[in-house]
Structure formats: structure tokens, C-alpha cells
Amino acid sequence: MQGAEGFSKRKLFEILDGLEVESRPLMEGARKRVAAEKGGEDALKPWNLSHALAGDVEKVILLNTNTRILTSRFEGI
Numbered sequence: 001m002q003g004a005e006g007f008s009k010r011k012l013f014e015i016l017d018g019l020e021v022e023s024r025p026l027m028e029g030a031r032k033r034v035a036a037e038k039g040g041e042d043a044l045k046p047w048n049l050s051h052a053l054a055g056d057v058e059k060v061i062l063l064n065t066n067t068r069i070l071t072s073r074f075e076g077i
Contacts (some may be wrong), residue, residue: 026060 005012034043034052043052 002064015036031049034049037043038052042048
């Protein structure tokens with residue numbers, strides 16, 4: 001892995017661990033909303049969860065991406 005990607009497996013897992021820690025509050029909030037809005041604990045079962053969360057998570061990712069793009073375009077103005 002070191003040759004192709006330029007970093008070790010250890011570095012990869014450090015990156016992934018950081019991503020998980022930073023995204024954990026978003027996931028916890030989303031799980032609470034899904035349970036409240038879509039049928040309680042049954043909505044959180046593995047076979048229901050991905051479908052129930054898809055829209056909310058995609059909207060947040062798109063909003064954050066668009067915000068970063070706009071911010072970077074207007075820096076220095």
C-alpha cells in the first residue's frame with residue numbers, strides 16, 4: 001500500500017479514525033431524528049437505517065460541499 005498511495009496502513013487508519021470521530025455527532029443526531037420521525041427504534045434497525053438516513057446525510061454533504069466551494073471562490077474579495 002505504501003508504494004501506490006504514498007502512506008502506510010497505519011496512516012490510513014489514523015485518517016479513517018479521525019473521520020469517524022468528526023462525523024459521529026452528525027450520525028447520532030440523524031439517528032435521533034430518524035427514530036423520532038420514522039417509527040422509533042424499528043427505523044434504526046440495519047435493514048431500515050440506510051434507506052431512512054440517505055436523504056438527510058446527502059443533503060448535509062451537498063450543503064457542506066457547496067459552502068466550501070463558495071467560500072473558496074470568494075476568499076480575498
